[in-house]
Amino acid sequence: MEGILDLLNSPMGKTIINGVAGSTGNDSNKTSSVLTMALPVLMKAMQRNAATPQGAEGLMGALNKHDGGILDNLGDLFGGGVNSDVLTDGGKILGHVLGGKQQGVQQVIGQKAGMDASAVGDILKVAAPILMGVLGKQSRQSGVSSAGDLGGLLGGLLGGNSAQQDQSFLEKILDADGDGSVIDDVAGMVLNSGSKKGGLLGGLLGGIFGRK
Numbered sequence: 001m002e003g004i005l006d007l008l009n010s011p012m013g014k015t016i017i018n019g020v021a022g023s024t025g026n027d028s029n030k031t032s033s034v035l036t037m038a039l040p041v042l043m044k045a046m047q048r049n050a051a052t053p054q055g056a057e058g059l060m061g062a063l064n065k066h067d068g069g070i071l072d073n074l075g076d077l078f079g080g081g082v083n084s085d086v087l088t089d090g091g092k093i094l095g096h097v098l099g100g101k102q103q104g105v106q107q108v109i110g111q112k113a114g115m116d117a118s119a120v121g122d123i124l125k126v127a128a129p130i131l132m133g134v135l136g137k138q139s140r141q142s143g144v145s146s147a148g149d150l151g152g153l154l155g156g157l158l159g160g161n162s163a164q165q166d167q168s169f170l171e172k173i174l175d176a177d178g179d180g181s182v183i184d185d186v187a188g189m190v191l192n193s194g195s196k197k198g199g200l201l202g203g204l205l206g207g208i209f210g211r212k
Contacts, residue, residue: 034115048174
């Protein structure tokens with residue numbers, strides 16, 4: 001199974017990145033950086049939520065409403081400007097998936113990408129319904145019908161391009177207590193230019209962006 005970051009590197013991914021950048025008025029390269037960091041974080045959060053019966057039921061219900069049709073109409077989605085219904089849907093998805101950790105996650109990603117947290121939030125509001133469309137389409141193709149199937153789907157999409165250290169980074173963001181201290185908890189390891197090659201920066205972020 002292809003990983004979620006493989007999608008971003010595909011022709012469709014480039015269309016998504018450029019479309020999200022254009023619709024939010026942000027630089028394409030920075031938008032790409034945000035999405036490359038944020039989508040695995042969102043999926044890891046979904047995976048954790050789906051570990052409980054209630055969380056799995058909620059996510060299954062959400063995927064049933066996102067059948068992947070949004071991926072077939074990207075030209076319409078971005079061509080006339082992203083409509084308010086999509087943005088409202090995106091906001092609800094982010095609130096449900098990240099809860100009280102949303103602001104902290106946006107701030108950490110924004111610091112690394114060189115954007116403010118509100119701009120990251122704008123990008124994620126557009127991207128979240130697209131991500132749900134990807135997951136909804138994949139769940140239908142894979143015949144997902146149970147919490148176990150759902151966890152396997154998310155793990156497969158994450159595992160397609162995530163090493164163990166990448167998972168550790170995601171966990172550290174999502175394990176923060178949500179009171180804003182997530183910045184103190186992980187910003188040092190994310191932003192520290194002196195991080196070792198084998199460290200967390202050399203894992204998810206350094207590996208993705210080729211920076212030190």
